[in-house]
């Protein structure tokens with residue numbers, strides 16, 4: 213079965229305003245260009261997120277940190293360097309971070325991204341090398357040196373971000389916002405209950421959500437509505453001279469998993485939604501809600517338990533994505549890819 217119907221409507225809230233709602237948008241995020249640090253495990257959709265961020269004059273990518281996730285750390289780091297070569301931006305620093313979660317072994321996702329973590333079209337050879345600094349230390353340095361509060365954009369397991377918060381507490385005040393891809397209110401994708409990024413390192417996720425720093429959770433409820441359908445992918449492939457065909461090829465490979473699993477003739481680009489959310493106010497509809505991370509659970513480890521109906525009375529700790537304007541997202545992406553000459 214194969215379809216172009218996006219999964220149902222976005223999540224609707226019931227009930228009145230949340231007591232103690234988080235300020236909207238999170239503080240510090242009106243600064244332009246907005247300084248961001250991308251923490252990722254590329255990955256097809258991480259690669260698109262990086263390309264989108266680098267194309268935007270209203271964002272300044274201070275550095276890219278890599279983590280073991282979709283593939284082992286050596287692979288995700290090499291891929292980040294290849295994506296920078298593709299973008300013509302080898303000047304952006306890349307720091308390799310945690311090879312495995314805070315507890316236990318790393319689980320990768322070859323069934324989604326292939327063995328290399330980014331199967332499909334050949335990416336250019338790296339023209340730069342990773343700096344020899346552990347990612348959490350490099351992130352702290354980038355944040356401390358920034359001239360404005362920084363937004364962290366994690367699109368992989370949250371191990372590096374948790375280590376940053378624990379080992380470099382002096383920079384916490386300089387982090388305006390953590391806009392992450394991970395979690396879900398409803399379905400999981402690696403288990404029935406859990407989304408991959410949170411499931412790989414729930415202990416790290418708990419540290420991040422409990423840090424008292426504004427978090428935006430772009431979960432599967434939103435990203436499974438960020439689908440680029442086949443005709444749009446073909447248009448994307450033709451956008452821009454160099455980058456369009458490569459991105460088109462990456463999305464064609466990524467679609468295979470989603471076609472097999474969900475029957476979609478298209479592919480979500482989970483991680484790029486985080487970046488899109490930072491540059492297009494109103495693109496993603498969010499609500500301030502309480503989110504707890506299940507670190508135990510016989511069947512539910514790694515689940516983001518979202519108090520959608522506000523039954524706990526706990527104050528919210530996250531802006532949770534509920535829905536996305538899909539067409540605006542695809543337009544934004546296509547324009548970004550077209551801007552590479």
Ligand code: BDR
Pocket residue numbers: 255256257258282321324367368393401407408409482483
């Ligand atoms: C997330 O898991 C990874 O496979 C993707 O890169 C994305 O960050 C989606 O669950």
Ligand code: CA
Pocket residue numbers: 252253254255257258282367368483
């Ligand atoms: Ca990712």
